Amino acid sequence: MFQPATRTLLASSVRAAAPINAFSRISTRNIITLKDVKYTATATAQGAGRNGAVSSNGLDLNLALPKELGGTGQGENPEQLFAMGYSACLLGAIQAVSKKLGKEEMAKNAIVDVSVHIGVPNELPGFGLAVDIKVKGIDDELLQAGHAFCPYSRALSQGAVVKVTTA
Structure with missing residues (x-):
């Protein structure tokens, strides 16, 4: 415990x-x-930071800056x-x-x-x-x-x- x-x-x-x-x-x-x-748990981010990619043990996600922060919002x-x-x-x-x-x-x-x-x-x-x-x-x-x-x-x-x- x-x-x-x-x-x-x-x-x-x-x-x-x-x-x-x-x-x-x-x-x-x-x-x-x-x-x-x-x-x-481990994760790795690479690419363009908040517009890059992140992965963790087989989970791979594309990141995108939210529209409210000036991005496309086309990702997590x-x-x-x-x-x-x-x-x-x-x-x-x-x-x-x-x-x-x-x-x-x-x-x-x-x-x-x-x-x-x-x-x-x-x-x-x-x-x-x-x-x-x-x-x-x-x-x-x-x-x-x-x-x-x-x-x-x-x-x-x-x-x-x-x-x-x-x-």
């Missing part, structure tokens, strides 16, 4: 080490680290893929915790709708994401338990370790 370990990032030490700019406005937060890896985009993954993960988490709460029947009828918004954030340059989730067919107790158990929810609300390197 996953047991989150935490470490604290201190904003003051980050600010002291970095020049003053929009990226130095980092708040203190806990980050989830993994004790034991159970599964690893990262926000759609994130919304799909999040909705499936949260539904699975709801169903997993439903057994403990004695609400398995209720969880069978759950429908999870996830909207992922991309736009310009107030705090930093570049783009940011916002997520809206609506779950039908369950009560708030089951929703909150599933949300607390879901790795996507945890990553967004509690943080995750992200390592970025060159190959």
Whole structure:
């Protein structure tokens, strides 16, 4: 079973080490680290970025910038893929915790709708994401338990370790 370990990032030490700019406005937060890896998914993007291609274990998709961002909209985009993954993960988490709460029947009828918004954030340059989730067919107790158990929810609300390197 996953047991989150935490470490604290201190904003003051980050600010002291970095020049003053929009990226130095980092708040203190806990980050989830993994004790034991159970599964690893991999994906590769290539081509023209948001107008290129992405593949993962036999799933090959052509990407296209949405019309709202100046593209053709003739393909998938990262926000759609994130919304799909999040909705499936949260539904699975709801169903997993439903057994403990004695609400398995209720969880069978759950429908999870996830909207992922991309736009310009107030705090930093570049783009940011916002997520809206609506779950039908369950009560708030089951929703909150599933949300607390879901790795996507945890990553967004509690943080995750992200390592970025060159190959």
